[in-house]
Amino acid sequence: MIRKCSLTKLNDFFAAIAGDKTLYIPASDGAGGAVYKKWDSNTQYLDVLNTVKSPKDFFFPHTEDLMEFKVKGKNIELLDIRQESEDFVVFGVRPCDVKSFDILDRVFLSEPVDSYYASRREHGIIISLACSKPSETCFCTTFDIDPTEPEGDISAWKTDDALYLRANTEKGEALMALVEHLTEECDDAPVVAQKQNVKKILDKLPLAGLKLDVFGKGKTEELFDDPAWDTLSEACLGCGTCTFVCPTCQCYDIKDFDTGNGVIRYRCWDSCMFSEFTKMAHGNPRLTQKERFRQRFMHKLVYYPDNNDGLFSCVGCGRCLAKCPVSMNIAKVMKKLGGEK
Amino acid sequence: MQKINRDVLIDRAISLLNSGQVSSVLGWRQGEFFYDVTPAVFTDENDIRENFVWNDFCGANFSKYLVSKTKASDGKILVFLKPCDTYSFNQLLTEHRFDREKVYVIGIPCEGMVDTGKLKAQVGDGLVSAQSTEEGLLVTTLYSDEPVNVDIKSVLAERCINCKSKKHVAYDELLGDEGQIEDSDRFDEVARIEAMSPDERFAFWQGELSRCIRCNACRDVCPACTCEKCVFDNPVSGVENKAPVNSFEEKMFHIIRAFHVAGRCTDCGECSRVCPQNIPLHLLNRKFIKDINGFYGEYQAGECVGSRAPLVDYNLEDLEASDVFEGRDTQ
């Protein structure tokens, strides 16, 4: 069943949700990009394909305090300082990003369950949004993601005049009830039309033909020593841009911050591209940038599928293609290792 | 449109490579899209003919690569440097970061590079192709039926609009015509921020720096940041951190980074180019450059090899720290 909300009522729609739960929507970051902002009546929805950072922040924040050790004299007290999650809604999550949550879930929700992540996941409600204008950097179809048919608690399509909504889960149903007065039942013809238009564009995308044949489960030995890694990695700066804009990168570091009165133990995103990544007492297991570079792409294309029934940990959102300072990215890796130039 | 043709570069590269004068060529490699260009080491003639590019999107400054590439190479490396890149080149030589003898520099003129972000903002997403014309670019997108004509000036990177020099300060060989040191307005934006009230300045930078994701791209691309181990990666340095945990950490990172490159930063603008969050990082470095020029006399890092950076120099009559704000508004 599909319902529609006129775009003229979009603000009322947001207000209705925000009246009950915290709502986040894509908005301008003031510097040409988009960022999820907490909605209030001044927040302008930005119709943008993708935010700079993916919405993985909502479940796996960039930094997160885990616990605190409070020192008093020579005594140490241990405090649980986690902030309890409340229900929240994220609006406008693109189909690729929605898919990324599955990839993160397999890491954080498998045993031992990451309770911090689980709690957020439980409280989060996703209103996805189908793509109407894919970018040249998009290649989600490579990973069997249909950008016109998003998943999430509620799927949404936006046309020139209306927002079309379909609840997929109980959480979605409940949320739909909140906005029932702003929506009406309708037929899905405009949605179907949009899908057909987008499909035509998808065929024209420059990365449409990207192939996954050589990747996936059990390909480690074939790919690990491929000489192509040398040239692929030669320009890599070792920064964490790709990692930090990536919706599926899930590595983190746990660090202690000495407050002067104790220690706050927190975790923050880490990047396998960093020279200090997973440094141990003996030193660093991956000594050169080539090895670190290889790690990132092998993880996405081989190691993760190895451990997760062949599922790739890339969703083709294209963020890294747009943001890499030296324009080196997973598409080039896939082509090169796949035998293209 | 760049004044010098790709073919001229390729011919020189191939002839130097074939003559054995150089063993490899540091140049730009064509990527998936017309605008994505990757720094690459070429050693093969056919590879150069097919994949070497020189167009309005070759922004990357190769100087820093020389630090690692000269160490890894036994032979000479041919590197193509745009005027602004040569300043970084000299600065690195001043700091003994690589062996000059292992590099063959070809200076090439530059007409400014395009900021893809600005281009997308103008013609929309879905860039398919671009053709350089006399006045600009003819761009086709997935969503426009006709190619769109774009005025090159409107999409030039900020650093190119405010280009400080079209003159090479280092080269073994120059292709094309030598340019001049430019009269740029590069400090206008700094002055505009200085003219704000402290509250406005605070709000401005708080806003900008709050977007920082600590990807380190600015540091890792910076030709002045070639430390064997960065203080921000060193747990005993007292400033190490990995994430912009709060607004203090955001500021700490950028203040210390700007301070470490103060007097050494050539204002190449790579930091702002690579920032995925479009933080105008060059405005921090330019603030130091503007102050240094104002307090201690004009100084351009990298202008000549071996010059004494202002922070490792002094004058008996230097300005007192308390007089820094003289003539500027009080709070």
Place this chain on the structure above:
Amino acid sequence: MQVNKYRPLIVAFCCNWCSYAGADLAGNNRLNYPADVKIIRVPCSCRVNPSFVLRAFQRGADGVIICGCHPGDCHYTSGNYYTRRRMALLFSMLDYLGIERERTRLEWVSAAEGAKFAATMNDFAEQVAALGENKRLEDLRCKR
């Protein structure tokens, strides 16, 4: 009322040869200044890394003052000249970021200037107190 006035935390880096001795002289002469001022001894003002200044602010200092020998009198001949440049640029940068310029100071205090030391500290403490708590360079983690 004195009681309600905000009591700032002030870190003073003093060079061993001039300013620290100047502070000692202020003590010898029983010249009062607020107990909010805490002195850290460094061999020369040029030992003060800008990151120490930021560190102090992070950890809760409301003002940071660096004291060294007068230009020309540096025990190491040139240290304070470098300090002067470093701090001039640092202070200007902090101001550029909208951080109150009154929270930082560089002052030359000789070993004979006990009175100047005390007067400087009184003045600086007053100035910082007037600004109240350091909010713009604080790290909330250090305040809990």
Place this chain on the structure above:
Amino acid sequence: MQRIGVFVCWCGSNIAGTVDVQAVSDALRNEPGVVFSTNYQYMCSQAGQDIIIQAVKEHNLTGIVVCSCSPRMHEATFRKTAAAAGLNPYMVEIANIREQCSWVHKDMASGTEKAIILGKAAVAKVNLNAPLTPGETPVTKRALVIGGGIAGIQTALDIADAGFPVDIVEKNPTIGGKMAQLDKTFPTLDCAACILTPKMVDVAQNDNIRIFSYSEVEDIKGFVGNFDVKIRKKARFVKEDICTGCGLCTEKCPVRKVPNEFNLGMDNRRAIYIPFAQAVPKVATIDPDACNMLKSGKCGVCSKVCTAGAIDYKQQDEILDEKYGAIVVATGFNPISMDKFDEYAYNQSKDVITSLEFERLTNAAGPTQGKLLRPSDLKHPHTIVFVQCVGSRCASCAEKGKEYCSKICCMYTAKHAMLIRDKYPDTEVYVFYIDVRTPGKNFDEFYRRAVEEYGVKYIKGMVGKVVPEGDKLKVQASDLIAGKQLHIDADLVVLAAAIEPDKSARPLATMLTASMDTNDFFTEAHPKLRPVESPTAGVFLSGACQGPKDIPETVSQASAAAAKVIGLLVKDKLTGNPCVASANEMMCNGCSTCERVCPYGAITYIDKEFRMPDRTVATRRVAQVNPAVCQGCGACTVACMSGAMDLRGFMSSQIIAEVDAICK
């Protein structure tokens, strides 16, 4: 983890009056690392020190914090106490709770609170202290004196008298310097030669002194106690050890018209010459630019007349490698060039001369055998005008003159004027002055005698121009007191030219990594307290290379420098300050930034092979701090971007720990 003992001193009521010492020792007992904490009335007393020693033993302390008076007062005391207790003396930190706490705060509550915080900071620092041992380097017991003028001579004699070998390097064929050219000396009017030449003989005869004349310093490496110096002995084409100095060759040499530099070109010498009769070493030297034999291979007269067979036309420059423990710079001065002072017609008339030329004119060994005859026509001048401050105190004309006062001109001009009036009372002598500066023993009396007894006409004013006309020099000058412009027909004009450091000083300073001021005078380690030392350890300054000086001042400084050198050479080993910088080589970028800020030249760079973290072997350029030279200022630690450079005793981590402790 350290085991720290805290000792809080009452200092009678000095501390205990405003600080609750019990509360302080109680509070600090809970600090991390602290295993013992106590307080006592007088920690510095023997009883107090015994408490410390006993506690170290009883509690196995590894670190000590004393909360007491200023470390400037008793740090050394407590370090000795620690050593007595078997601890490394650098494991002690002092919290200054007297001068910087109890004495400046009246309120007990805030005083106590602050004392606790200062104590915490000291504890935090000691937690990171490491035992430090001062480095030791051996001392080469030989000194080098660069320059053989009166400064170098005096320094060398004093060092040699103390029993240490010393070498003098002099670039000219003889030692003696400027003083050898002088006639009389002010204010006593002794004959310069009479007091200088015996000293030169002493030098020649002193077994501890070697003279390398006609030699130059080529290169200097090393550091205090251990300098390696290359000395170039220029070929003089005469075997020094064979030449008897008989002078026959200098009479027979057919090349007669070589300007004689000793007489400032006012007469001629031969191509083979001995600068003056009392030269040391008294050995002939062939001027290769003038000698026919050396230029064209045609002549050989000197070789023929030399019965000793000392002439060697094939002689080559020789490079000597010598080692020294200390180096004294005594490179002296020269009058500046008068070429740019067109207004005084120096280049137009032979009768406009500098004061040094005047010295030669009145010197019995000079071109006129001491008779005052003017150079142009060898007639006795009847009207002589002295112009003061030519090129001195010249602020606007950096390319012409010098901004400083040359210090010696007022006195030697008074001397000249007086001597003329004494010998030739029929001569009118005018001295045009801006100020007459006579601070010195018997100096003003001397000047007044010139005016009062000898009738020298001192005129407050300046000469504007000198125009040669016929056999006269038309002098146009101002008399500011009379408010007149004077026109004097003079026979001789003497210019008191400013003096400047010798040109060899600048390259020498570079070799020594010794600093210079903008005028190329060497900089002292401290302008008041260390005036004869250069900031570079082991390098000392003697004479006018440090600033304009007259003879007595030069000699005093020369002896002072010698005393400093002796103080250094008498040591077998140099014990350094252990609180010095050191570079973490793995983090060092080799960028030379630290080297540029080091005031002592303590940092050098070497290429060194490393096994890198990626298990490759790489040759990297890294900084090396010479602990014998480093004074521990820490300038390099901040200049170093990567944080590779740190300062022992004041490590970044220690200072940060103090900051943290204070701010928590």
Place this chain on the structure above:
Amino acid sequence: MHNDNRKIADEIILRSGVNPRKCMKCGKCTATCPAFDRMEYHPHQFVYMVETGDIEPLLESKSLYTCLSCFACVDRCPRGVEPAKLVEGVRNAVIRQQGKNHMTADDVPGKLDSDLPQQAIVSAFRKYTK
């Protein structure tokens, strides 16, 4: 001292760009002055009087116009004081007070004669075009 005089002196200092405090009273300017005999006040006195603010006598003095503006004093001054510029500054102050020059540049050609040195013509224009 008269306040007005000080003001005028400061004005002259400002406009001429000359800092009379740099003067060390050596008198070389006066020694070098070719117009000394015709001048009531001599270059060093000009400098001193402006420094002390003793302006009135200067303003009334004929010396202002006997100065040849040959700039010999400027060239010779060891301290870079530039007395001639100061004389010119005083002259301008008078002109400003009077509201006019006692001659204009246009009058100069009429007074030219063949004996007049080139320098005098140049300095006449220098003086009267102000």
